[in-house]
Amino acid sequence: MIADEDRRWLDVALDQARQGWAEDGIPIGAALVHEGRLLAAGRNRRVQLGSAILHGETDAIERAGRRPAATYQRSVLYTTLSPCHMCAGTVLLYGIPRVVIGENRTFTVAEGLLRSHGVTVEVVDDLECRALMERLLAERPTLWAEDIGVDPVR
Amino acid sequence: MIADEDRRWLDVALDQARQGWAEDGIPIGAALVHEGRLLAAGRNRRVQLGSAILHGETDAIERAGRRPAATYQRSVLYTTLSPCHMCAGTVLLYGIPRVVIGENRTFTVAEGLLRSHGVTVEVVDDLECRALMERLLAERPTLWAEDIGVDPVR
Secondary structure (H helix, E strand, O other), X not given: OOOHHXXXXXHHHHHHHHHHHHOOOOOOEEEEEEOOEEEEEEEOOHHHHOOOOOOHHHHHHHHOOOOOHHHHOOEEEEEEEOOOHHHHXXXXXXXXXXXXXXXXXXXXXXXHHHHHXXXXXXXXXXXXXXXXXXXXXXXXXXXXXXXXXOOOOO | OOOHHHHHHHHHHHHHHHHHHHOOOOOOEEEEEEOOEEXXXXXXXXXXXXXXXXXXHHHHHHHOOOOOHHHHOOEEEEEXXXXXXXXXXXXXXXXXXXXXXXXXOOOOOOHHHHHHOOOEEEEOOOHHHHHHHHHHHHHOHHHHHHHOOOOOOO
């Protein structure tokens, strides 16, 4: 079960993921929430902006702007997909204490790293988050390989 | 001793760091080099662009644009300062196999993480890289605290 509050913010992230797919991009979204208030939502912008570092999570954090440490330390990061090492490292850099993940069946590499640094990691196992990723894997596999730094399947 | 080839690219990163300081920013620079050819140089742009995610390393990787995994896997990242978790995570995301670090006396958190994933990490202990950081710590300590997600010293 997911709490209503978490469902609300995961839905903000999910809406970003849907937008990313509609833009011919990678359907992963995120939301950074400080004490119940949205600081920023973001989505993977590899295709849209030709970016190698704007994943859903980093896009949300970038769009939240410059913040003091104390803000991050009372924030929650919602993301539709389990974070890569870059995004997990960004969580550690800023000391974000809690990450709520839509799903981790299609990709997971860094949840252990987060937990080993004391971050609370919760996985919702949301069907729509997963369905978006499964469409990506089926229809845009080379793009996904590029996004996670692996050689494309031939 | 640093090899001439490494010194050449570290100097590119160092020049970026100097530019960052001259722009009233954070004096950390980086260079991404693929098989002896510069893909991009970058510098911390927190002040210049109001960015929370453009550290020297991520700025260089962003400026290198979209690249296939195979390119990163034959590249070297030069950075004037030991990488934070975000930048180390970006190295892991893309499978960059070697990182050459100007200095790690003023900051080091993620060299062990890199090595634990098989990344070759080399530290030059360069005096000018360190001198720039020492000026930052002395003259802009609150800015530096913000950049690494810690509470400013009062």
